[in-house]
Amino acid sequence: MTDVACIGVGRMGLPIADRLVRAGHTVTAIGRTAEAREQLHTKGVRAYADIAAATTPGTEIVVVTVLTDEQVREVCLSGPLADRLSRGSTIVIHTTGSPTTVADVATVMAARGIRVVDAAVSGGPHNIAAGDLTLFVGGDVDTVDELRPLLGAYADPILHVGALGNGQRVKLVNNALFAAQIGLVRAGVELGAHLGIDESVLLAALPNGSSDSRALAGIARRGSVDSFAEAVGEFVGKDLAVVRSVAAELGGDLGPLEALLTESVRP
Template sequence: MSATPGAASNVGFIGLGKMGLPMATCLLAGGHSVMAHDSRAKATETLRGKPRLSVAADAATLAAARDIIVLMLPTSAVIRHVMQEGGLLAALRPGTLVIDMGSSVPAETRSLAAEIAARGGQLVDAPVSGSVAKALTGTLAIMAGGDDAAIDRAMPVLSCMGEKVIRTGPVGSAHAMKALNNFVYAAGLLASIEAVRMGERLGLDLAVLTDVMNASSGRNVATETKLKQHILNGGYSAGFQIGLQRKDLETAGAIAAETGFDARSLALCRHIWTEAVEALGPAADNTELHRHLR
């Protein structure tokens, strides 16, 4: 997607992983000037030589040179490290807008927003939903939490990376909704896999069982886009690591702890995904939960 006409800006981007790299590339394609940083020196090599790109040696250098900074980092703990030990927070200039597009813990997001506000900046939490393929084409779904004026300022940046931006409320709300959504997805995937495993033992035609679920009340994103496409054929290549799913479930668990709600099905999902990560390794595809539940 392209940036809003006349809205190209100078953006800092930290975190060039599987999602971050194509997202930063979309910003460049949208006309933005991007200063990139990643703790792994090789991560920036793919971008080198592209127009309007510069590379920062560290997070503090980037913060001192950019008024809009995108973070695409894996956890709140990593963000805290970059902010503190990496010097990002101390180097922030008044008026800086920080956009956290990772899957952070909402309570940590609110705490970080207060620290950034104390330095005269603002935080928008803008986690994404979608695969690497959607990141490559700039068609992610993006949730955005924070002050309306701050989100308005972020929109020319966000619109390069996503085709739909949903405003979720105050800062931290987007990270909360992302975690709760991913819990519901995980629960649906688990139920779908258990259903086909039981159907297998009964000798049922699993393709027909999938058709029945998709035509009936059991339909969910797992039955529609995972069973035939990635599980029943043994391909296990949906493109989302099982360790990342476990991380999202742990974030949802932090919400349960914060709210004092006894989320028993969430606890079960967390237990089963932890078992699967220990058995298969965190880099296994999420659909390989089917292999684990033999």
């Protein structure tokens, strides 16, 4: 049994905390409101109002699932987290963001003997509930292997993709390709319309052919590109902003993907 603190218990963090409790771990978390803390308590999570209360020298693993890169910096670099943890503890960053942020956090924490891995996620709350969330994990291989039993409470596969920061890099490529696939399906639907084929006919047929993809399957379930784009727009839009920002930060560009990314979130 491991003492785990979950920071960020929203759409993804709450089901992760729930799975960890079900796996027998002792889990604490931050609930900003009395209502949120009560919801956490009903799931067996020990809920507190702030990081200082939710983490102690006995906390072995901190799982960070806040929404933005800026929030990762606020939690890990501007607050009391480092002072609350003991040497040998580990921070697992699930938030999609910049590899630079992960490196900055790791530098600060290494001076205190605290390990950091970036474990970018692919999937949603339904994958967490089923225990088959995909993780792209960057960091020391021995640390990653040590974490596998705990992460396995909600994730499978757990893919070690190399050095610290590579989890973020792989996730950003993954996000760019997923969004580009939405753009491709939109272009295909528009081609079908020119050829006199209704969108519903295409979406019933194409998932059975060689053009199938996870994006196409999701669009087919929703019934239209516009409906799917609206459903995932908030998350895809946020991820695309990160992709573009990190590509520029690292001195690259998105090349032919850029036009498809624009099409993916077009109203």
